[in-house]
Amino acid sequence: MISSLRGRLAAKNEDHIIVEVGGLGFKVHVPTSFLRELGSPGHEVTLFTHLHLRENEVSLYGFGTQDELTLFRLLLGVTGIGPRLALAVLSTLSVDDFRLAVAHGDVELLSEVPGIGKRMAERVILYLKDKIALERLVPLPPITPEDAEVVEALTALGYSLSEAREAVSSLADEEMTTEDKVISALRYLGGE
Numbered sequence: 001m002i003s004s005l006r007g008r009l010a011a012k013n014e015d016h017i018i019v020e021v022g023g024l025g026f027k028v029h030v031p032t033s034f035l036r037e038l039g040s041p042g043h044e045v046t047l048f049t050h051l052h053l054r055e056n057e058v059s060l061y062g063f064g065t066q067d068e069l070t071l072f073r074l075l076l077g078v079t080g081i082g083p084r085l086a087l088a089v090l091s092t093l094s095v096d097d098f099r100l101a102v103a104h105g106d107v108e109l110l111s112e113v114p115g116i117g118k119r120m121a122e123r124v125i126l127y128l129k130d131k132i133a134l135e136r137l138v139p140l141p142p143i144t145p146e147d148a149e150v151v152e153a154l155t156a157l158g159y160s161l162s163e164a165r166e167a168v169s170s171l172a173d174e175e176m177t178t179e180d181k182v183i184s185a186l187r188y189l190g191g192e
Contacts, residue, residue, distance in 0.1 A: 028062035
């Protein structure tokens, strides 16, 4: 089994990368949140991987941390969740946000993941509630209805839900229009 890869990033696509290791190019599906963190092709990359075998397909999934890989594998144990949907969860939520959502039974937050409805979110919570490590977690800051619009705008621009929530929580408490909040959040996400 392939448990990790370290090699040169040869190409980046919408949902996967090509990692060249010893003259071989491995197609690795990665969360979009991790994809944005990667540098340009030519840089070295290290991935924790999961090899998924089906009757007619062999796929490799890669993650930047061992925690992401562990969560991916836990999600695969939930009835109705395959590797693509598990990857969508990790593309939308950080590991800590997911753990908190499960711990607090936050069906609404889990339902924001594309492909997960209310019933599936309830199933995920029920199945994983006793399997998720909750130590070292800091509660998510509450999002006001006004800030929810900002979060929605940021996710529409391609940021993950956890990145959008973090950016909104970094905003000053002063009175700002929604447009100003989006601009400030984009500056925060851009590192300005």
